[in-house]
Amino acid sequence: MSxxxxxxxxxxxxxxxxxxxxxxxxxxxxxxxxxxxxKRIAFALDRSYKKLxxxxxxxxVGSWNSTKFYVIPARGHLYxxxxxxGDLSLFPVLDVEWVPLEDDRYVIKLLEVMKKLLxxxxxxxxxxxxxxxxxxxxxxxxxxxxxxxxxxxxxxxxTLTVEELKHSFNSLLTRDKWLMADAGRTRHYIDFxxxxxxxxxxxxxxxxxxxxxLSLSIGRVQGPTLIEIYNRESEINSYVPKPYWxxxxxGEIKGEELELSGPNLRSLEEVQRAKELKGKxxxxxxxxxxxxxxxxxxxxxxxxxxxxxxxxxxxxxWESLAILEKLYLRALISYxxxxxxxxxPAINYKSILTKLGQRYKETANISRSYPVxxxxxxxxxxxxxxxxxxxxxxxxxxxxxxLVARRFIGTFYRNAKVAKKYIKxxxxxxxxxxxxxxxxxxGWLEVYPFKEIREKSIPDASVxxxxxIKDVKVELTYTKPPSRYxxxxxxxxMESNEIGTKAxxxxxxxxxxxxxxxxxxxxxxxxxxxxxxRYFSFSQIITLEMTRKLENSLENIEFGKAHPSYVLGESAxxxxxxxxxxxxxxxxxxxxxxxxxxGTGESFGKCPVCGKGELILHISQAGxxxxxxxxxxxxxxxxRKGKLxxxxxxxxxxxxxxxxxxxxxxxxNPECPSSKIKSA
Amino acid sequence: MGVLSEPxxxxxxxxxxxxxxxxxxxxxxxxKHRTAAKxxxxxxxxxxxxxxxxxxxxxxxxxxxxxxxxWVKEVIDYIVASNDLSIISE
Numbered sequence: 042m043s044x045x046x047x048x049x050x051x052x053x054x055x056x057x058x059x060x061x062x063x064x065x066x067x068x069x070x071x072x073x074x075x076x077x078x079x080k081r082i083a084f085a086l087d088r089s090y091k092k093l094x095x096x097x098x099x100x101x102v103g104s105w106n107s108t109k110f111y112v113i114p115a116r117g118h119l120y121x122x123x124x125x126x127g128d129l130s131l132f133p134v135l136d137v138e139w140v141p142l143e144d145d146r147y148v149i150k151l152l153e154v155m156k157k158l159l160x161x162x163x164x165x166x167x168x169x170x171x172x173x174x175x176x177x178x179x180x181x182x183x184x185x186x187x188x189x190x191x192x193x194x195x196x197x198x199x200t201l202t203v204e205e206l207k208h209s210f211n212s213l214l215t216r217d218k219w220l221m222a223d224a225g226r227t228r229h230y231i232d233f234x235x236x237x238x239x240x241x242x243x244x245x246x247x248x249x250x251x252x253x254x255l256s257l258s259i260g261r262v263q264g265p266t267l268i269e270i271y272n273r274e275s276e277i278n279s280y281v282p283k284p285y286w287x288x289x290x291x292g293e294i295k296g297e298e299l300e301l302s303g304p305n306l307r308s309l310e311e312v313q314r315a316k317e318l319k320g321k322x323x324x325x326x327x328x329x330x331x332x333x334x335x336x337x338x339x340x341x342x343x344x345x346x347x348x349x350x351x352x353x354x355x356x357x358x359w360e361s362l363a364i365l366e367k368l369y370l371r372a373l374i375s376y377x378x379x380x381x382x383x384x385x386p387a388i389n390y391k392s393i394l395t396k397l398g399q400r401y402k403e404t405a406n407i408s409r410s411y412p413v414x415x416x417x418x419x420x421x422x423x424x425x426x427x428x429x430x431x432x433x434x435x436x437x438x439x440x441x442x443x444l445v446a447r448r449f450i451g452t453f454y455r456n457a458k459v460a461k462k463y464i465k466x467x468x469x470x471x472x473x474x475x476x477x478x479x480x481x482x483x484g485w486l487e488v489y490p491f492k493e494i495r496e497k498s499i500p501d502a503s504v505x506x507x508x509x510i511k512d513v514k515v516e517l518t519y520t521k522p523p524s525r526y527x528x529x530x531x532x533x534x535m536e537s538n539e540i541g542t543k544a545x546x547x548x549x550x551x552x553x554x555x556x557x558x559x560x561x562x563x564x565x566x567x568x569x570x571x572x573x574x575r576y577f578s579f580s581q582i583i584t585l586e587m588t589r590k591l592e593n594s595l596e597n598i599e600f601g602k603a604h605p606s607y608v609l610g611e612s613a614x615x616x617x618x619x620x621x622x623x624x625x626x627x628x629x630x631x632x633x634x635x636x637x638x639x640g641t642g643e644s645f646g647k648c649p650v651c652g653k654g655e656l657i658l659h660i661s662q663a664g665x666x667x668x669x670x671x672x673x674x675x676x677x678x679x680x681r682k683g684k685l686x687x688x689x690x691x692x693x694x695x696x697x698x699x700x701x702x703x704x705x706x707x708x709x710n711p712e713c714p715s716s717k718i719k720s721a
Numbered sequence: 722m723g724v725l726s727e728p729x730x731x732x733x734x735x736x737x738x739x740x741x742x743x744x745x746x747x748x749x750x751x752x753k754h755r756t757a758a759k760x761x762x763x764x765x766x767x768x769x770x771x772x773x774x775x776x777x778x779x780x781x782x783x784x785x786x787x788x789x790x791x792w793v794k795e796v797i798d799y800i801v802a803s804n805d806l807s808i809i810s811e
Contacts, residue, residue, distance in 0.1 A: 279757040281764030282788035284771040308770050519788050575752065627736075628752065631744040 067163035068109035074169035077370035079114035085206035120181040122233040133238035164192035177225030201372040224599035235261035250630025264583035271574030280522035291512040297500035301473035323468030334456040337485035339382040339415030340424030351529035358547035379422035382415025396429030403488040412452035457484035525563040572632035646698025650675040677709040757792035
């Protein structure tokens with residue numbers, strides 16, 4: 042593996058004592074996933090740690106158990122997959138390899154520093170997040186920098202508190218097999234091979250139909266997700282409502298009124314018969330009273346928390362994950378990427394509740410020694426819980442923290458109690474019924490008031506009691522099409538269909554937005570998204586079943602039940618087989634033509650000319666790119682090549698939205714005074 | 722490593738959807754309007770049961786409803802304009 046543009050190592054910058062160490066033992070290199078985590082680890086191990094800047098890379102140095110350590114933060118993945126198969130018409134692409142992120146100069150410097158420190162160290166500790174991605178990040182750094190010649194250990198922790206980090210470094214894990222890294226690396230291989238092969242197939246299909254090389258992409262998990270949105274869109278667009286009548290009566294029993302619901306009525310004859318009930322007498326055929334106890338909701342796993350945050354605050358799943366990660370890095374909550382709904386005693390409930398008591402007085406009223414737990418488990422991490430550390434928070438960070446803290450406290454609370462009643466009345470041919478509910482003990486709702494219990498009062502009755510039908514209400518109604526997906530309900534769909542992982546699902550949805558395949562909070566598929574989904578739905582290449590099968594195989598690697606090479610081989614066979622069966626779709630090509638004519642739908646910002654429209658990216662029949670306002674028609678040419686993204690700022694000369702291509706930020710307005718200044 | 726060796730299917734003439742003019746893989750309707758026409762056919766029995774109305778009255782009522790899908794409305798507009806019910810039996 043070669044690295045272009047590597048930096049020269051400046052050994053002199055290191056204090057000699059720091060490098061050689063005053064300790065007899067050679068140092069330990071600790072690889073953290075992010076800078077904040079690195080700092081916390083260093084602080085937990087040695088409060089008087091020092092921060093060095095080696096070639097601009099932060100490295101934290103200290104001593105732990107009489108051994109010098111360096112903590113160096115990665116910056117997420119430092120390695121990526123690449124293929125040398127450059128011809129875009131060639132697929133499937135099965136020949137891929139891991140390479141450093143060579144476009145990123147900081148990463149090159151970081152890897153140089155890591156390599157140097159690795160050489161000097163006696164042992165390496167991978168202290169990245171304890172999950173598939175974290176282990177893949179750490180494993181790749183060690184593997185491609187000769188780290189496996191050293192003793193390599195793994196730190197396992199779910200919070201960044203001093204106590205847990207110390208405990209983790211006192212009981213480091215040794216590994217014969219890096220199963221999580223195997224699973225992660227295999228997932229990356231498979232996603233890359235499928236993604237690049239299917240995207241090339243898609244682009245080739247469009248190129249042969251339209252003569253244009255349109256940059257399109259689709260992934261192994263994105264595909265079935267997009268197809269599901271497309272199926273929903275098709276259901277909505279081809280929906281025919283069905284008429285029916287809602288039927289309610291006002292009855293009187295022992296002098297008390299109550300509203301009873303009847304069955305939905307399907308015809309005018311039924312409506313007529315229902316109306317004739319007025320003034321008649323019905324009889325109670327069933328009456329029941331019971332006390333329902335409602336247990337506290339389960340501790341949060343990531344999906345449940347993302348759904349709850351969206352329901353309560355309208356925050357998108359990927360935004361909530363980003364906020365949760367910040368809270369985790371500040372040691373306020375445990376690791377958020379978890380499927381677990383369990384809270385093991387090892388987290389020390391009492392200590393956390395005592396600390397939380399300073400902010401949440403409700404902790405004084407807990408009644409359980411052990412929390413209520415859900416059925417889902419995760420071998421890597423417990424459910425999300427507050428660490429008990431308190432820091433000033435505001436805005437959305439506070440909202441999410443508060444939700445996690447209240448949910449945690451709530452799991453130790455007594456059940457809520459609801460007194461329920463149910464009555465059934467027979468009148469003519471109709472069975473009428475009513476439910477009553479009264480909250481008698483708020484229980485956990487005192488601390489977690491985010492659930493609503495609908496209360497309704499109905500009188501007591503006995504079987505055989507007479508009910509006078511005082512009034513009949515019928516209302517003509519029409520069935521409604523299925524609701525559009527929201528990011529939250531789509532996440533739920535992905536979860537129930539077992540595609541993607543807890544860590545990737547939100548990002549997959551975000552990618553569908555970024556690629557212009559879907560839009561809006563109540564998700565609508567765009568023309569382009571429709572074409573792509575229609576094509577893959579028609580050609581049956583990426584089915585839900587196939588995606589789920591691969592997910593299961595990947596999970597088997599993590600649990601040592603399948604070998605990565607077997608799963609990779611199986612995936613490659615699938616891919617080759619599927620591509621053999623590709624059906625060409627003229628319909629897709631035509632849809633793409635329409636899409637090209639209508640503009641890509643991708644907005645680059647508000648039009649500065651009319652102030653009302655959006656500047657939409659268009660591609661002309663000749664393949665030229667330009668922006669055009671969808672209201673006033675103002676337009677501006679764009680470079681023909683290169684990926685264009687909004688720079689998220691406006692030109693200080695003319696107010697047009699700036700555009701970024703690679704490292705170049707420019708104003709697209711041909712009349713912009715800035716271009717005249719430059720040419721002058 | 723393979724190359725998609727089959728040449729693309731040449732564009733077939735006269736395979737246009739009678740409703741929108743888009744390419745149709747089969748028959749008189751494209752995928753969208755074929756799906757919509759099927760729903761329209763299936764939906765009639767519920768309206769007939771509810772109001773005992775004719776098919777033409779049914780089309781008029783369904784066209785007015787905000788819940789009705791846009792593809793269905795396009796099919797109804799075509800039927801009303803062309804007086805051609807043949808696409809319903811597609």
